[in-house]
Amino acid sequence: MFCKYCGNEITQDDNFCSSCGNKLKDDLISQYDNTDSMSIGWGILGFFIPVAGLVLFLVWQNSKPNSAKAAGIGALIGLIVSVICYIALLFLFFIFFIYNLSYYSVLI
Numbered sequence: 431m432f433c434k435y436c437g438n439e440i441t442q443d444d445n446f447c448s449s450c451g452n453k454l455k456d457d458l459i460s461q462y463d464n465t466d467s468m469s470i471g472w473g474i475l476g477f478f479i480p481v482a483g484l485v486l487f488l489v490w491q492n493s494k495p496n497s498a499k500a501a502g503i504g505a506l507i508g509l510i511v512s513v514i515c516y517i518a519l520l521f522l523f524f525i526f527f528i529y530n531l532s533y534y535s536v537l538i
């Protein structure tokens with residue numbers, strides 16, 4: 431490949447052009463980010479379907495780190511929220527059970 435500023439031949443690993451000194455990596459990074467967007471969407475998907483988020487996280491870990499992270503975090507939050515809901519439900523059942531028990535014991 432060639433430097434887009436001066437046309438000097440450069441390698442893909444070069445951060446700066448050896449001839450004109452311009453930064454070469456900016457374009458590569460922005461291209462990479464464009465192909466790895468939709469992070470919020472994958473996060474929401476992971477939130478509602480934690481299993482799918484976890485699978486996407488494992489599949490994309492190397493090829494799409496941003497999407498993988500979003501899906502993984504979404505899955506984690508979704509999982510935590512569902513666990514909290516489950517515990518809250520159990521707690522409510524427990525309270526309800528205790529309340530009924532004391533209610534009936536007062537009647538008796």
Ligand SMILES: [Zn+2]
Nearest residue numbers: 433436447450
């Ligand atoms: Zn150059």
